[in-house]
Amino acid sequence: MTSTDLQEIEARAADWIAERDRYDATLPPDRQQALDAWxxxxxxxxxxxxxLEHAWRRADRLGALPASGAQRRRTPLAWIAHPAVYRTAAAFCTVLVAVLLVTQFGRSPETQRYATARGQREQVALADGSHLTLNTATHVRTAVTPRAREVWLDxxxxxxxxxxDARRPFVVHAxxxxxxxxxxxxxxxxxxxxxxxxxxxGRVQVKAPRGTPTVLTRDDAALAERDNVLVTxxxxxxxxxxxxxxQGKLVFDQATLADAARQFNRYGRKQLVIxxxxxxxxxxGGVFDADNVEAFARLLHVGFGLDVNVVGDEIRVSSPAS
Structure with missing residues (x-):
């Protein structure tokens, strides 16, 4: 919502309060219906x-106190419209809108978005002292509040x-x-x-939509799908x-070349095609720089005798022609 929108809303609210005041706080039925709709x-x-209604009542109470002539001539509505008061009121209104949005729609104003491009890594420090390290082409949203800690791995x-923090479990939605x-x-x-x-x-609980919660401990790995969680x-x-x-490395332990290519293709612009x-x-097998697929391709040619050809953004690898 822009400041112009807030100003217009503030002005319309002030008009309604002034109109109601002219009718001694009781609007005609048709006007009350219009106010209710607004x-x-x-x-x-x-x-x-x-x-503004609260400010109007407070101004009425202030008006009952002894004041100078200029102050007596200032109406409650003029007091509300003073620039300094107006700026404070607009800011307060914005905060209240945010709070009501959280209450009504479950959306937290503290939600932050983080994203990495292909080949990029990023460190993220959260307000609770937790740390995230994002790998290549990753998108997350975080919401850490005094009551809850949540992350969405999109x-x-x-x-x-x-x-x-025993009072606030950390929940990741993936x-x-x-x-x-x-x-x-x-x-x-x-x-x-x-x-x-x-x-x-530590311990991690994984919940699939149609399965029972599975608890993982140190050195456990799991593949979670919609119906089950497979633990190894x-x-x-x-x-x-x-x-x-x-550390920007890829480690392969007797992985197939097809699997290695899939891993390299997550990081670089040039894609390996087997x-x-x-x-x-x-x-x-071995340790390789994740961002240097060209060096890996040269190794395939020199060490395995494979044919390697660069065509645009593709590095095409094939068995040597017989």
């Missing part, structure tokens, strides 16, 4: 009217280092899945309606390898 049309209308991957914690370290990767979870410390046990080393993206099944099944 009040019902918008929360901002009701807030402005109630606030897309991508993030690592969560959550400050312990599509249909919900993750609830008190204080822990874990990562989430959202792939459409699927959610991959890895827990480094991993070593700490394996879990940390999965978080190598936080053109045949034989090349796609080759096992890959």
């Amino acid at each position: 009040l019902a049309a918008s929360t901002a209308h009701r807030v402005a009217f109630l606030r 897309e991508g991957e993030a690592f969560f280092d959550i400050a312990h 599509g249909a899945q919900t993750v609830t914690v008190l204080g822990t370290k874990f990562s989430l990767l959202r792939e459409g309606d699927r959610l991959r979870v890895a827990v480094l410390e 046990r991993k070593s700490t080393q394996q879990l940390k390898a999965g978080l190598s993206w936080m 053109e045949d099944d034989a090349a796609a099944r080759i096992g890959i």
